[in-house]
Amino acid sequence: MYDTILFEVRDRVARITLNRPEARNALSDAMTAELLDALAKADVDDAVRVIVLTGAGDRAFCAGADLGGLGAKQAAGGSVTDGSAIRESAPFRLFTAIPKLGKPVIARLAGHAVAGGLGLAASCDVVVAADDVTLATPEVNVGLWPMMIMAVINRNTAPKHAFRLYYTGERISAAEGYEIGLVSEVVPRADLDARVDALARAIAAKSPLGLRRGRRAFFAIEGRPLEDQVEHLLGELVALAATEDAKEGITAFLERREPDFKGR
Template identity: 75%
Template sequence: MDGTTLYAVDGGIARITLNRPGARNALNDQMIGELLDALDRAKHDDGVRVIVLTGAGDRAFCAGADLDGLGRDGMGVNDVRDSAPFRLFTAFPALGKPIIARLAGHAVAGGLGLAAACDLVIAADDVKLATPEVNVGLWPMMIMAIINRNVAPKHAFKLYYTGSRITAAEGREIGLVTEVVPRADLDARVDELAGVIASKSPLGLRRGRDAFFAIEGRPLEDQVAYLLSELVELAGTEDAKEGITAFLENRPPDFRGR
């Protein structure tokens, strides 16, 4: 895949790269379309077990919407559910596969929302994060739905009210970042983590990840009932039986995704 988004698969890991470094990997219509295609491609490729999302270069992971190159799709359409930004941010829960954000550059505005939409975020220690929309009279309306799932209200309001940049370490403290590593160690740590996850049962990962999102907002009793039924079904799969057998035989499991 060429253009504003690059796609490559190696060892069960799909790497999706936002490829507009000259524009700080800002999202325009073309990039959103290509990114949606890449995510869908990884979702339906049985050979892909983990997805890594990153930005080209070290300047920015993603600077959010390209105000010059992004159309008014999502602002003037009759149904915002038809808009590209809506389809992009709602695609992540339905991926069925773990996704890791690799931050070698700053993540601001919609770019921070894009990173927060990933399951795990690994950031270089000199990366900065921000929601600067308030500085131009706007508000991080859409990405607030993503960030609020990761950050407590008092921390979220500080981001939204001030528009100030915070460090990756501060992002980790408030729940936006999973790990912060020295820049020189970023690729090795992302590869290590992706490799560990890729070694697990793809069926177990998918069913567990889907359940994580499915129970959101449900009463406790409904959550427990749903999760118990999912556990019973998962325990009957070939992968679960292989995993238990391998544990008892003290050997690595051979997961087949069945």
């Protein structure tokens, strides 16, 4: 049981809901700790193949750091000079934990994603947003800068788009978020749940072993020279081809039936 989030597993999908709607689902220390715990549980649960992250209500997916709970230094994400303290901080642990997961993560945006909330959404593999949702990095308006989330946003959008967000703090629409690479899909609000559910089911039907190794390979090659990337990926392909899931997938394709993946 959690105090600040909701967690449920159904039909091979773990749904984690930030549950502080009265605070626009702002990330307090307690919520971050519970979110990290829920993500870890979902990652090791064989009954889970996909993780959906969302926020309670339709006002906000997440408003970022709870300045009253985390304090300005942690919210700035770079004010502490002690390296060990930074690595133990809630923002550091959260934004570095998600890429290490072995399962796909879908962000469902029924509400606005701002500051650290936008960083949290951008950390997910796929972002599906209602068409009336907005995105922003308003830290500059209070004399801060989106330090922690810049590491995530810069991986998703071009510098010219990123700097405009950082310098102005202006809100952009979900449609513009899609255009600059921060959002995967924009759907009418009435269709949001159906689309997220359909996407989660489709991904959950794939080989969990293939998904895990593929996701980890994606992050492992980042920033490496082309030759190193190809070498690493070829090794991963050979290893995957030898698995039971790959053999089952190829056999099912040849027999024109749906594969029955076991994660082996």
